[in-house]
Amino acid sequence: xxxxxxxxxxxxxxxxxxxxxxxxxxxxxxxxxxxxxxxxxxxxxxxxxxxxxxxxxxxxxxxxxxxxxxxxxxxxxxxxxxxxxxxxxxxxxxxxxxxxxxxxxxxxxxxxxxxxxxxxxxxxxxxxxxxxxxxxxxxxxxxxxxxxxxxxxxxxxxxxxxxxxxxxxxxxxxxxxxxxxxxxxxxxxxxxxxxxxxxxxxxxxxxxxxxxxxxxxxxxxxxxxxxxxxxxxxxxxxxxxxxxxxxxxxxxxxxxxxxxxxxxxxxxxxxxxxxxxxxxxxxxxxxxxxxxxxxxxxxxxxxxxxxxxxxxxxxxxxxxxxxxxxxxxxxxxxxxxxxxxxxxxxxxxxxxxxxxxxxxxxxxxxxxxxxxxxxxxxxxx
Ligand SMILES: Cc1ncc(COP(=O)(O)O)c(C=O)c1O
Numbered sequence: 001x002x003x004x005x006x007x008x009x010x011x012x013x014x015x016x017x018x019x020x021x022x023x024x025x026x027x028x029x030x031x032x033x034x035x036x037x038x039x040x041x042x043x044x045x046x047x048x049x050x051x052x053x054x055x056x057x058x059x060x061x062x063x064x065x066x067x068x069x070x071x072x073x074x075x076x077x078x079x080x081x082x083x084x085x086x087x088x089x090x091x092x093x094x095x096x097x098x099x100x101x102x103x104x105x106x107x108x109x110x111x112x113x114x115x116x117x118x119x120x121x122x123x124x125x126x127x128x129x130x131x132x133x134x135x136x137x138x139x140x141x142x143x144x145x146x147x148x149x150x151x152x153x154x155x156x157x158x159x160x161x162x163x164x165x166x167x168x169x170x171x172x173x174x175x176x177x178x179x180x181x182x183x184x185x186x187x188x189x190x191x192x193x194x195x196x197x198x199x200x201x202x203x204x205x206x207x208x209x210x211x212x213x214x215x216x217x218x219x220x221x222x223x224x225x226x227x228x229x230x231x232x233x234x235x236x237x238x239x240x241x242x243x244x245x246x247x248x249x250x251x252x253x254x255x256x257x258x259x260x261x262x263x264x265x266x267x268x269x270x271x272x273x274x275x276x277x278x279x280x281x282x283x284x285x286x287x288x289x290x291x292x293x294x295x296x297x298x299x300x301x302x303x304x305x306x307x308x309x310x311x312x313x314x315x316x317x318x319x320x321x322x323x324x325x326x327x328x329x330x331x332x333x334x335x336x337x338x339x340x341x342x343x344x345x346x347x348x349x350x351x352x353x354x355x356x357x358x359x360x361x362x363x364x365x366x367x368x369x370x371x372x373x374x375x376x377x378x379x380x381x
Contacts, residue, residue, distance in 0.1 A: 012364045014316045015190040015357045018253060026241040033237075038217075041240035048247055049200055055178050057209035059201040060235040060243075061216055064163040064186025067199035068096035070233055071182045072131065074201075074211035075157040077102050081130035084156075086116035087324050087344040089135040093161045094324060097133070103333065105129070106325045108341045112278050114138065114291065114351075117343070118146035125150070131157040136165035136176045138320070138353070139192070139288030140279060144170050144179045157181045163199075164288035166192045167254045172281045177202050182212075187239075192253050192286055192358075193246035195239035254286045256358040260365060261287040264354065267369030273298055273376035289320055290356040294376065296349060301379045303350055309375050310352075315368050317352045 030041060042060050050058035061067050077083060079101030085094045087106040094104045105124050110117045114137045121132060132151055134142040142160075151158045158180030162168075165176035166185060177183025182205065185191075187198035201212050211228075214221070219230030235243075246253075265276050275293040279285050294303055303319070310317050323344035325336035338345055354368060 010364065010367075011314050012316055012355045012360070012368065013357075014318060014353065014355050016359050017189050017194045018249065018358045022245040022248075023242045026245050027238050030237045030241045036237050037234060039237045041237040041244065042235055045235075045240040045243045045247070046200075048244060050202065052247060052250070053175050053178050053202050055202045056204045056206070057202065057212075059203075059209060059212040059216060060240060061199045061201065061212075061233045062235055063197045064184055064188065064199040065092035065096060066233045067163075067184035067186070067201045068092055068133070068159070068161065069099055070212050070215045071159050071184055071201045071203075071208070072096055072102070072133075073100055073215055074208045075131060075159060075181060077130050077157075080128060082126060082128040083130060084116075084121055084124050084132045085324075086135050086137070087341045088114065088321055088347055089137065089161065089324065090163065090321055091324070091327070091329070093133055093135055093163075095329065097131075102130070103128070104330065106336065106341065108343050109137075109347060111293075111343045111346060113140050113142070113280070114347060115140065115142035116147075118143035118150070121147060122150045122153075125154050125156070129154065129156055131159055132180075133159050133161055134180070135161040135163075136168055137289075138277065138291050139165045139168045139176075139286035140277070141165065141168050141170040141176045141284050148179065151180075159184065164191065164286075166286055166288075167250060168286040169281075169283040172283050178204070181205055182208050187243060187246075192257065192288055193243065193250050195235070195243040195246070198235050198239045198243060253358045257287040257356060258282070258285075260356055260360055261285070261290055263365055264290055264356075264369065267365075268292070268373065271373040271376065273373065273380065287356055289353040291320065291351055291353045292372075293347065293350045294352070298381055299376065299379050300381050303352060306375060306379065307352055309379070310371065313371050313375070315355065315371055317354055319348070319351055320353050323348045 083097035160183035162177030163186035168176040182203035187195040215230040219228035
């Protein structure tokens with residue numbers, strides 16, 4: 001019998017895609033067909049994605065960051081416009097607007113759902129504000145009612161960054177990404193569904209959809225009829241074919257993630273050294289991430305020391321994401337006052353995300369549920 005400890009034999013990754021023979025066959029079929037771009041797979045992927053999300057339009061692009069860029073441009077964001085963003089998100093939520101000459105205006109997050117604090121947003125609106133880009137962090141829907149009301153009052157566009165939020169619902173109703181003027185999704189390998197690299201823009205607005213399609217394809221209205229400023233932001237046929245297979249499994253994938261999140265919740269219920277994720281309702285998160293916050297006032301060591309210890313014991317963990325206002329890329333907008341972002345700062349020093357994906361085994365998860373509280377207890381004051 002093998003007596004070596006679990007972590008000598010295993011390294012549990014943060015995420016792992018779920019592929020089977022369907023994706024392999026679909027990719028091979030495209031290669032055999034000889035049509036690798038602008039073909040039937042991308043069109044079918046868009047139609048199927050739009051139907052799944054109950055929206056009029058889905059526009060496939062080369063990744064989630066490009067989806068943000070194209071959608072903001074289609075909404076008319078340009079030089080000098082201000083765009084309100086959460087202080088804690090992936091970098092391209094913010095740099096997409098900057099690529100168009102826009103200025104990011106950071107808002108603090110809440111320590112409940114880790115999303116943009118909607119109650120602060122109105123105080124950030126100026127005559128230059130053009131759009132709000134709420135992020136459904138970790139796949140948990142942001143407070144869209146309040147944001148929609150602020151946007152209506154000030155005539156602002158809302159682009160939902162649902163890069164992580166496939167099939168998450170807002171208050172159990174509409175899907176993330178389908179509430180604002182447009183929404184975007186990412187299909188990188190850590191996401192609930194993946195095409196390797198890939199992204200999708202969804203909208204019910206015919207004009208935004210039309211502009212997204214133009215911008216994605218060089219601004220070309222026909223054969224070399226370059227009518228608008230665009231570029232090549234297309235998704236290729238192999239990726240689209242894989243995306244269709246993943247979409248067909250998405251309900252199952254999300255159900256498995258939710259089940260694993262419930263298991264973590266129950267497993268950590270008695271651990272006072274961490275905070276489990278808050279959820280508004282059972283379908284309001286897809287648990288793209290399972291992010292816990294450590295009770296730093298009870299620990300002798302930093303969150304990074306805990307990450308190092310967990311790594312040592314075979315559990316991959318990571319901070320998603322730091323407070324953005326301190327990042328060097330935003331230096332050109334002058335210094336930001338840390339005191340305006342107490343929650344993003346507190347999150348940055350205390351949060352870590354645990355492995356969660358459809359193929360996480362019960363044995364792996366039991367090991368994590370056992371190990372995390374143990375490591376925290378060993379480092380308790
Ligand atoms: C919140 C958020 N926005 C944007 C992106 C960018 O997507 P992509 O990596 O497909 O460019 C990601 C994922 O990486 C993300 O998590």
